[in-house]
Amino acid sequence: MVLSSQKTLEQNALRIRKGIIQAICSNKGGHIGGSLDLADVLSVIYTDFIRIDPQTPKWDNRDFMIISKGHAGPALYSTLALKGVIDYSRLNNLNNPNSLLPGHCDRNKVPGVDATTGSLGQGLSIAVGAALGAKIKDSGQRVFCIIGDGESAEGQIWEAAQFAAHYKLDNIIAFLDWNNMQIDGSVEEVMSIGDPMKKFEAFGWNSTLVKGDDVLAIQKAINFAIESPNKKPTMIVLKTIKGRGAKCIEELPNNHCLGFNDDLKEKVLEELKERAVELDMEEEQWN
């Protein structure tokens, strides 16, 4: 397996962030915080690991990606555009009438989306089923899945966790977006999650903690899960910052779902542009 450099991964993460802003601004608002903070992990998965065919999104033996926190649709859509699965122009239609790009991940409308999510708590079960199917087929397919920390209050997450360990589904590589935020405040004050690493370990999973914007650490963790299967599913806990990638969003007390006026858009794009200079990407379009 050829692994990409830090710079390549960070460049793609920045492109994903730009696409998220494009999509969300097309409808003057949306679930920005929990989309932006996934850009780094999505960049790593889609640049180096997931085996899909952009020309044949429904290829039978593809690896699956299940975004259980369905409100991060814009992050997945932007990634799919980067990979050429959907056209960039589609990002201009988030939630428009007759939309081909619903804000919540929608497998009926958007090629490359494997799970329709939005009712929180259901995605990890779908990932588990897909992984079990791959085991039965003996196809070697892997399943990637991303769950939220607020979402992890749902009992179904833990039903799926138990199931995955029981059936030794080491072809699941899941991520917990541990941004410590949900709608009504911090996860600490609303419904504390405790130590998620220990929890998943107790459920029979491999579990590691990684900084959510450290692309090389994420790469290493995924690579380890792939190279050293031990009959256990893997949970990579990402210590993230909700809204990561744009300080003006990060700093808001609640950035779960925001309205976007031109002013805010300008500010965010300005920050992305600065980052683009650091990453030698200023020749790409930044507004």
Add this chain to the structure above:
Amino acid sequence: MELRYTGGVAEKEPIQIFNETMRELFSEDDKVVYLDADLMGSLKTAQLWKDYPKNVFNCGIQEANMVGVAAGMYLNGFKPYIHSFSPFASRRIFDQVFLSIGYAQKSIRIIGSDAGIMATNNGGTHMSFEDVAMMRTVPNACVADVSDPTMFKALLKLTKDRNGVTYIRTARRNLKDIYMPDEKFEIGKGKLLKDGNDVTIVACGIMVATALEAAKELEKDGISAQVVDVVTIKPLDEDLILACARKTKNIIVCENANILGGLTSAVCELTSAKYPVRVKGIGINDSYGCVGSEDFLRKKYGLTIENIILQVKELLR
């Protein structure tokens, strides 16, 4: 009866009504509790949470557990009101509501917000058309679709000591004022909002205001329509609906829900047994929700003044 309907947006949004009514309830009765599942933000109840630490609890994102917790609190004499978006306050928790509360003869009030198309930009995954049908099948349940903020307040208060399952679905915003602030409501009593001779439009929720507008337009074409707000879909005001059936012989039902099992079904079940008349339902026809503005979704699903007029004329032809 006197109405204050003007077509304008209500003076107080349902969100504001919920907040002020819960405050009143907490001070009247310290056994009243309000549980939410990480959607206080959408009802703007964060301040309530701070002000009433013994009455307000955030359950995090675990709706089914929230119902179980409510069932347990009932054992200690508490009177739970629980809230989530309507799909998560109905289909997501149905067995818990049915068994832990309904069958076990306990009491709960469930507020499902963003009912039907009012989920707008949250889209199909957040859009409940089936909640009315599901909740109607819980024995002795009360099911209401809020048409106006005054009615919302009344329902919250009226059901505090009601036994069994109470399900109140509502929009969070964009309701119209229909009723005078001192209007009195009763569970199982509908309101005849406008008299007429040719057809009865039986409506609930956001469709009541739409029905009033349609009736006004129909008047210009010489069609005299009466308009009923059922207030509670279950128990249904049988006397009122049957009186309307006898008088106009034609009924149009308007609802922001699936007509399968919804108010349309309820009206048909009643009239077909006791006084068969022609009934036509305007509502969601066995389909899933999708994303869009209220305006777009109204057009898509036919929940418009124009469609009511069209359907009335077809029915009367």
